[in-house]
Amino acid sequence: MGNGAWSDNTYRAASTFRRARGIDDFTYTSTLFSLPQAKWAASPALDPFGVGMRESRDSAEHPNSTPIAVLFDVTGSMGAVPRIMQAKLGQLHGLLQREGYVQDPQIMFGGIGDADTDRVPLQIGQFESDNRMDEQLRTIFLEGNGGGQKSESYELATYFIARHTVTDAWEKRGRKGYLFIVGDEMNKPVLTAAKLRQVLGEPARGQVDVAALYQEVQRRWDTYFILPNQSSYFTDRQVREHWRALLGERLLLLDDPAAVCELIALTIGLNEGTVDLTGGLDDLRRIGSGHGKAVRKALAGVGTGRRMIAPFDPDGDRRR
Amino acid sequence: MTAHRNQVPSDRHIIVVGLGFGDEGKGATVDSLCAAGGAAAVIRFNGGAQAAHNVVADGVHHTFAQFGSGTLAGVPTYLSDRMLVEPIALAAEADELERKGVRNALSLVTVHPDALLTTPIHVAANRTREDLRGTGRHGSCGLGIGETTWYDLAWQVRARPGDVVQNLTSPSIADEPALRVRDCRDPAVLQRKLDALQQFYAPLLLRGGHGAPSIDAMASLYREFAAAVRIAGDDYLTSLAQGGRLIFEGAQGVLLDEWRGFHPYTTWSTTTPANARALLTRVGQPAGYVLGVLRSYQTRHGAGPLPSEFSAAVGLLPERHNGTGAYQGGWRVGHLDPILLRYAIEACEGIDGLAITHLDRRGSGRFVMGYQYRGHRVSKLPLGAAQDLRHQSRLTGVLCDSTTVLQDLPQQADQFAAQIGDLLGAPVVLVSDGPDRKNRT
Numbered sequence: 001m002g003n004g005a006w007s008d009n010t011y012r013a014a015s016t017f018r019r020a021r022g023i024d025d026f027t028y029t030s031t032l033f034s035l036p037q038a039k040w041a042a043s044p045a046l047d048p049f050g051v052g053m054r055e056s057r058d059s060a061e062h063p064n065s066t067p068i069a070v071l072f073d074v075t076g077s078m079g080a081v082p083r084i085m086q087a088k089l090g091q092l093h094g095l096l097q098r099e100g101y102v103q104d105p106q107i108m109f110g111g112i113g114d115a116d117t118d119r120v121p122l123q124i125g126q127f128e129s130d131n132r133m134d135e136q137l138r139t140i141f142l143e144g145n146g147g148g149q150k151s152e153s154y155e156l157a158t159y160f161i162a163r164h165t166v167t168d169a170w171e172k173r174g175r176k177g178y179l180f181i182v183g184d185e186m187n188k189p190v191l192t193a194a195k196l197r198q199v200l201g202e203p204a205r206g207q208v209d210v211a212a213l214y215q216e217v218q219r220r221w222d223t224y225f226i227l228p229n230q231s232s233y234f235t236d237r238q239v240r241e242h243w244r245a246l247l248g249e250r251l252l253l254l255d256d257p258a259a260v261c262e263l264i265a266l267t268i269g270l271n272e273g274t275v276d277l278t279g280g281l282d283d284l285r286r287i288g289s290g291h292g293k294a295v296r297k298a299l300a301g302v303g304t305g306r307r308m309i310a311p312f313d314p315d316g317d318r319r320r
Numbered sequence: 321m322t323a324h325r326n327q328v329p330s331d332r333h334i335i336v337v338g339l340g341f342g343d344e345g346k347g348a349t350v351d352s353l354c355a356a357g358g359a360a361a362v363i364r365f366n367g368g369a370q371a372a373h374n375v376v377a378d379g380v381h382h383t384f385a386q387f388g389s390g391t392l393a394g395v396p397t398y399l400s401d402r403m404l405v406e407p408i409a410l411a412a413e414a415d416e417l418e419r420k421g422v423r424n425a426l427s428l429v430t431v432h433p434d435a436l437l438t439t440p441i442h443v444a445a446n447r448t449r450e451d452l453r454g455t456g457r458h459g460s461c462g463l464g465i466g467e468t469t470w471y472d473l474a475w476q477v478r479a480r481p482g483d484v485v486q487n488l489t490s491p492s493i494a495d496e497p498a499l500r501v502r503d504c505r506d507p508a509v510l511q512r513k514l515d516a517l518q519q520f521y522a523p524l525l526l527r528g529g530h531g532a533p534s535i536d537a538m539a540s541l542y543r544e545f546a547a548a549v550r551i552a553g554d555d556y557l558t559s560l561a562q563g564g565r566l567i568f569e570g571a572q573g574v575l576l577d578e579w580r581g582f583h584p585y586t587t588w589s590t591t592t593p594a595n596a597r598a599l600l601t602r603v604g605q606p607a608g609y610v611l612g613v614l615r616s617y618q619t620r621h622g623a624g625p626l627p628s629e630f631s632a633a634v635g636l637l638p639e640r641h642n643g644t645g646a647y648q649g650g651w652r653v654g655h656l657d658p659i660l661l662r663y664a665i666e667a668c669e670g671i672d673g674l675a676i677t678h679l680d681r682r683g684s685g686r687f688v689m690g691y692q693y694r695g696h697r698v699s700k701l702p703l704g705a706a707q708d709l710r711h712q713s714r715l716t717g718v719l720c721d722s723t724t725v726l727q728d729l730p731q732q733a734d735q736f737a738a739q740i741g742d743l744l745g746a747p748v749v750l751v752s753d754g755p756d757r758k759n760r761t
Contacts, residue, residue: 010440010533013411014541017548020414020426076540080547144540232511232539 014144021083029142037119043139046110046123048160050201054108056127056167056177062104066177067127067167068096069221070264071110071157072140073183075118078230079142081182081260082111088261091287093133095262099283101269107133110160111140112183115153115195118145122156122199124164150233154225155187155210156199162217164200170220178271179221180264184233186242214246222271224250226264226298228257252298259291263298270299326747328673330358333566333608335596337671338573339664341620344613345677347373347389349750350569352760354390360564361398362388363557365595367571367587368404368438368468370461376755380420386410387429388569391422395567398557401434402595404468405501407545408440430550432557433502437542439514440532442467445521448528449488466588471517472498481523487584491524504546510539558603568596568608575660580667580703582719583712585624592668612671612746614661616736617683618654625719628654628688628726655726656687658743663701665744675750676740679733680759687729687743691722698722 032040041047056067072082085092096105106127115121120143125136161179169175187210196204217223225243233239234253243251254263262284269275275283277299281292328334334353338344350362355377364371364386373384377392386409388397399405414425422428442464450462470488475497477483479490496516503509514535525531532538560566570591575581577591593610600608620626629652665671691698698718704711730736733753741748752760 009408009412010537010541012415013408014537014544016411016415017407017426017541017544020424020548021544076536080543229507230543231507235508 018079028139032141040119040141040143042111042120042123042141045136046125046139046141048122048124048164048200051124051160051164053164053166054124054126054160056106056108056165056169058104058168058172059129062106062129064103064173065106065127065129065168066102066104066175067106067108067165067169068102068178068180068264068268069108069110069127069161069165070180070182071112071124071154071161073113073152073154073181073185074111074123074140074142075113075145075152075185076231078182078184078228079144080230081228081257082109082137082140082142084258084260085109085137091289092261092265094287095265095283096268099269099275101265101274102272104129105268109133109137109140110157111142112152112154112157112181113143113145114151115156115188115199116149118143121153122160124157124160127167150236150239151186151188152183153188153195153199154181154183154185155191155208155213156195157181158187158213158217158223159191159196159208160200161221162213165220167220177221178268179217179223180226180267181224182226182228182260184227184231184239186239187246211246218247222250223247224252224267226252226254226260228254228260230257249301252302254294254298256291256294259289259294259298262289262291263295266295266299267302270302326673326749328353328611328749329609330356331565333561333568333600333605335568335570335593335608335610336675337570337591337593337610337612337668339575339612339614339661339668339671340573340618341575341624341626342573343372343619343621344573344615345675345752346570346613347375347384348677348752348755348757348760349611349613349675350389350567351375351377351393352750352752352757353567354393354395355757358564359390359393359395359567360562361396361560361566362390363398363400363566363568363596363599364388364403364571365400365568365599366402366589366591368463368465368589369406369409370463370465371571373569373571374755375757377757379756381755382417382420385413387413387417387425388567390567390569391417391425391428396428396430398560399429399431399435400557400595400599401432401553402590402599403432403435404438404465405431405435406438406463407504407542407549409463410545410549426549430552430556431501433500433551433553435501436468436472437499437501437504438464438468439499439517439538440464441514441517441521441525442471444525444528444530444532445491447530448524451528451530468498469588471520492520492522494520496520501546501551504542505551507539507543510542511535514538554603557599558605561603561605566600566605566608568593568599570596574612574664574667577667579707579709579712581712582625582716583709585716586712593671594669609673610668610671611673611675611749612665612668613675613677614740615678615683616656616676616681616740617678618657618660620652620654622650625716626652626654627660627691627719627722628657628724630654630684653683655684655724656729656740657724658740659688659691659699659701661744663703665746666703671746673749674741674744674746675752676737676748677752679737679751680753682729682733682736684726685729685731686726689725689727691718691724693718693722697725
């Protein structure tokens with residue numbers, strides 16, 4: 001038996017185990033897996049190709065919208081994180097809204113793959129305030145592939161957030177949004193014009209410097225990288241150093257991947273200054289979450305309270 | 321059937337072992353014990369995914385490999401620490417069972433954290449070694465079972481390149497402990513052990529055409545396995561025993577036992593009831609009732625001695641579920657051989673009852689009275705000292721060099737079964753005269 005058949009069996013087995021854990025909630029993924037690879041594509045609702053702007057807007061119901069983008073690495077074992085997220089979405093929303101951690105949260109989900117090897121390297125949803133976010137989450141295609149060079153196309157997703165989002169929070173109130181990238185590898189060394197053309201349909205020329213891109217995105221977005229203990233890269237020094245150089249203390253090391261929702265909620269609460277760590281951990285205990293310890297550890301190095309409010313400058317995000 | 325026959329006790333743990341070279345009907349026996357009710361779990365205590373235990377229940381047929389043969393009767397499976405677990409095959413078997421109507425099959429399985437893991441790397445190594453042996457093959461199933469056990473032994477002695485451990489040559493330095501089910505829960509350990517295993521076998525695998533999936537793919541799969549399947553140790557076994565009786569399902573036959581079998585045509589596994597007895601003692605349970613299973617004739621898969629071989633019978637006794645495996649070799653049958661069977665019972669340190677299967681096809685209707693070996697009459701194979709492979713090789717020599725003296729068995733099924741009981745000195749408590757559960761009484 002050659003590697004091909006083995007790899008097929010291995011892949012099929014992984015899918016059986018996923019199904020046993022309820023991956024069938026992700027019907028879009030299950031449907032695509034039954035088709036030949038050539039037909040795999042992002043759902044039109046999540047396809048970033050040719051998208052001008054994703055908008056987070058105030059409404060009568062949600063007059064003070066706070067945009068929150070949560071982008072998952074969906075390669076390899078990281079595909080478990082969206083499933084954890086899906087199971088706890090209600091809890092996240094409850095903490096943010098009912099506990100008043102943040103005003104009018106609007107959450108956008110997205111999936112990150114490897115633009116060198118994956119059929120679907122980037123998926124970007126819409127900012128949603130209600131249970132449409134659950135539907136969006138379940139529509140993310142968990143391709144589960146990835147290349148294995150210890151890098152995924154996080155920078156492509158970051159580029160999208162930096163250049164293809166517009167928010168009332170920033171334009172009307174000069175307030176940043178939140179960007180959480182959940183993954184276990186490094187950025188690609190450069191973002192090439194070819195990738196921008198291929199994935200986003202942009203008539204791009206020249207490549208984008210990754211460090212400069214993270215500087216740019218942080219002007220409008222409080223940006224965090226969550227590294228869950230879901231793969232061997234959790235302890236990889238190179239991966240950690242890579243993200244520390246880009247985001248400093250906003251690299252969050254999470255011992256237990258099952259705590260990702262709680263971590264996002266508390267990170268926002270602390271940054272907003274609406275809750276302190278002790279209070280947040282009490283909240284977790286009260287809602288029956290057993291993940292306080294992992295969350296406390298992940299947040300140990302992060303400064304608490306008082307978010308930065310940027311000077312109001314509606315054109316600030318246009319600086320190139 | 322006769323009203324006087326002894327029964328399997330309903331209030332004891334049962335240890336089911338095969339008294340031949342495998343294929344005795346252990347699976348069907350376990351299924352019928354489970355269908356009778358009162359069973360809390362089926363426990364696997366030896367071997368691994370190479371088992372092929374056929375069960376036909378209400379028209380549904382399944383060949384059980386890692387799932388216990390009580391699955392169709394709704395009885396959960398516990399894979400103990402003496403079992404070798406192969407997650408890829410486990411998932412495939414779960415899929416197959418679900419297609420046959422078993423719902424949430426994986427939820428029926430619990431695995432001991434200390435069980436050794438068989439990986440595609442072990443399988444590739446096993447097949448490469450068998451290929452290199454050419455015509456001197458050992459009759460391996462080619463599923464990496466022996467290789468899994470062997471690597472653990474090689475690590476225990478920290479084998480160096482070229483060292484011979486239990487007849488197999490070490491391709492590299494064995495300096496990383498064997499992969500176990502518990503490691504699937506720890507990504508860093510999992511990665512390290514898979515890397516080490518691949519490096520360890522690289523020089524051997526270079527000599528053949530067998531490969532394995534990428535380390536990333538395997539690591540990811542094993543993490544999914546650990547997340548989807550319940551992993552629990554001795555406490556869980558204790559709690560199972562509180563809910564009913566335990567049925568221990570032996571894999572392979574006693575005559576293939578690593579120490580009591582006919583060297584070198586053996587398996588890398590303890591096929592006697594020893595492991596099951598030890599497990600019961602370990603969790604503070606009373607001794608089990610040992611049920612020895614045999615067919616009404618002898619069978620063997622692949623190479624190795626079968627003194628009563630009767631090749632004309634292969635055509636007369638069509639096998640529904642046994643064929644010729646690429647690595648295992650052909651299917652063979654022979655006259656019922658009480659000398660082998662009594663030896664098996666002695667190797668078990670005694671049994672409590674017999675289950676006789678295939679009474680509807682009673683082979684040649686004859687049994688072996690004795691062997692003619694170099695002018696001597698042999699009617700007993702002596703049990704050697706513990707772990708004396710030289711003794712086991714001598715037995716192999718005797719068996720290969722013997723002709724058999726045969727005698728007729730009674731025509732009538734009842735008397736046939738009764739005479740086997742007399743020949744083997746144990747009560748016949750179960751018989752079957754067909755493949756289905758309803759054929760078992």
